[in-house]
Amino acid sequence: MGVTGSQENNEKKPVVLIVGGGYAGIQCAKSLDETGLFFVVLIDRKSYFLHNVATLRATVEENFSQKILIPYDRLLTNGCVVKAEVTSISHDGVQVHGRNEPIHFDYLVIATGSSYAFPGKVAETEISNAISIYNTIREKVNASQKILIIGGGPVGIELAGEIATDFPGKEITLVHSQPTLLYPNVFKQKLYSSIQDQLEILNVKIILNDRIQLPSNQHTNYIEGKNTYVTQTSKTSVTADLTFVCTGAHVNNRSLLNGSLKSKLNAQTGRLIVNNYLQVDGFENIFAVGDISDKETKLAYLAAEQGTYLGKLIASLHKKKSNPKEYKVNPNAAILISIGRNGGAGQLPFGGITIGGFLMKQIKSKELFTSRYRSSMNYGSDTQSETKSPYLNKLDSVQSILSFSEEDARNLLAGLPTKELEPGQDFS
Numbered sequence: 001m002g003v004t005g006s007q008e009n010n011e012k013k014p015v016v017l018i019v020g021g022g023y024a025g026i027q028c029a030k031s032l033d034e035t036g037l038f039f040v041v042l043i044d045r046k047s048y049f050l051h052n053v054a055t056l057r058a059t060v061e062e063n064f065s066q067k068i069l070i071p072y073d074r075l076l077t078n079g080c081v082v083k084a085e086v087t088s089i090s091h092d093g094v095q096v097h098g099r100n101e102p103i104h105f106d107y108l109v110i111a112t113g114s115s116y117a118f119p120g121k122v123a124e125t126e127i128s129n130a131i132s133i134y135n136t137i138r139e140k141v142n143a144s145q146k147i148l149i150i151g152g153g154p155v156g157i158e159l160a161g162e163i164a165t166d167f168p169g170k171e172i173t174l175v176h177s178q179p180t181l182l183y184p185n186v187f188k189q190k191l192y193s194s195i196q197d198q199l200e201i202l203n204v205k206i207i208l209n210d211r212i213q214l215p216s217n218q219h220t221n222y223i224e225g226k227n228t229y230v231t232q233t234s235k236t237s238v239t240a241d242l243t244f245v246c247t248g249a250h251v252n253n254r255s256l257l258n259g260s261l262k263s264k265l266n267a268q269t270g271r272l273i274v275n276n277y278l279q280v281d282g283f284e285n286i287f288a289v290g291d292i293s294d295k296e297t298k299l300a301y302l303a304a305e306q307g308t309y310l311g312k313l314i315a316s317l318h319k320k321k322s323n324p325k326e327y328k329v330n331p332n333a334a335i336l337i338s339i340g341r342n343g344g345a346g347q348l349p350f351g352g353i354t355i356g357g358f359l360m361k362q363i364k365s366k367e368l369f370t371s372r373y374r375s376s377m378n379y380g381s382d383t384q385s386e387t388k389s390p391y392l393n394k395l396d397s398v399q400s401i402l403s404f405s406e407e408d409a410r411n412l413l414a415g416l417p418t419k420e421l422e423p424g425q426d427f428s
């Protein structure tokens with residue numbers, strides 16, 4: 001082990017560039033910022049952290065989206081968060097949209113995560129726009145009578161649970177391609193039965209072992225208006241006035257495909273190959289964490305654990321400590337599925353113990369870890385009052401440490417424009 005990195009900042013704090021402020025990126029950034037040893041620059045195309053574990057409740061509860069779209073403005077003290085879209089990531093610099101010169105780093109943390117069809121995740125870059133589209137979908141859910149959810153993995157199940165709990169009169173159909181909900185033969189039978197029973201008690205109609213084929217351009221958003229679909233196997237007809245697509249996440253690797261680290265992507269998964277220190281294969285100062293990394297199950301709490309580990313690792317590498325600890329992969333991840341605000345089922349990592357609705361309500365379903373993540377972002381129950389250019393007091397540091405002109409530093413801290421997305425397009 002040992003770190004090379006750029007030698008340009010001899011007299012200055014080393015630059016840690018973190019691309020992506022999701023669960024992994026924010027933990028890593030906070031942990032390194034607190035040491036005071038580094039100049040941490042977290043880049044995200046959005047101006048806010050999306051607590052997407054809780055997004056589905058925003059489809060049913062008024063004003064809920066405001067709690068889970070949390071500005072980055074209070075996250076860092078010594079470093080800064082900048083709003084910019086990274087277009088290309090290479091071993092010697094990171095390119096952002098709206099600037100010709102690359103940004104250099106001593107350490108690079110790639111935490112670009114994954115995208116999911118709305119409402120699971122949202123691609124809007126400003127909080128006000130994201131709140132507005134969550135308000136719109138909540139109104140559409142409210143106005144619909146027949147709702148179809150395609151995909152019975154965790155997201156489809158949780159969406160069905162939210163709607164069925166808050167709107168018991170609606171006809172909800174959940175279609176899943178597997179013989180059980182979730183993924184078969186992975187969890188205890190009790191977990192599958194508990195989830196299915198709870199949804200059926202809420203009158204959700206579940207069709208298993210069957211598919212609804214959508215035209216390929218309809219995978220990234222919900223589908224409005226009355227549609228009648230016929231399932232592929234049993235030829236069951238399903239009519240819906242609102243259809244949600246919950247068929248899985250897309251890895252955010254577009255910026256990697258444009259740079260010199262492309263060859264470090266696993267050809268099958270599209271994720272970065274990392275070693276036991278979460279270093280990208282072949283590099284001592286470049287790391288990948290969370291959903292963009294090939295290591296471990298893709299879950300928010302594991303992304304956060306990786307981010308925290310990496311913060312400690314980079315600090316110990318910087319102090320030239322010998323024998324840093326390897327990242328310990330959690331062999332059996334916990335799965336906690338909420339079913340509306342009152343129910344749910346889970347399986348814990350220790351001994352595969354399953355838990356039911358009563359405990360799930362206390363642990364997750366009641367408030368979906370919202371206070372915990374607001375507090376991580378240094379927010380309480382107060383509603384957002386996002387500061388414009390909150391890190392402008394870092395103007396001098398950006399100029400001197402990143403070697404930017406005053407104008408360039410000012411522009412970066414004010415936030416660079418992002419590329420336009422097609423209507424309904426996710427970001428991946």
Ligand SMILES: Cc1cc2nc3c(=O)[nH]c(=O)nc-3n(C[C@H](O)[C@H](O)[C@H](O)COP(=O)(O)OP(=O)(O)OC[C@H]3O[C@@H](n4cnc5c(N)ncnc54)[C@H](O)[C@@H]3O)c2cc1C
Pocket residue numbers: 019020021022023024025043044045046050052053054055056084085086087111112113114115116119120121155252255289290291292298299300301302303336
């Ligand atoms: C609806 C839903 C519910 C879920 N529920 C749970 C749950 O209950 N428990 C659990 O453990 N997991 C859950 N997950 C999974 C979990 O959300 C992911 O594993 C987690 O988001 C991964 O975190 P991350 O930090 O790797 O990336 P993300 O959270 O995806 O964050 C990546 C960040 O990078 C930014 N970014 C990406 N590319 C660029 C670029 N080129 N330029 C600038 N910025 C960029 C994005 O804007 C984003 O902010 C859920 C997922 C969904 C969709």
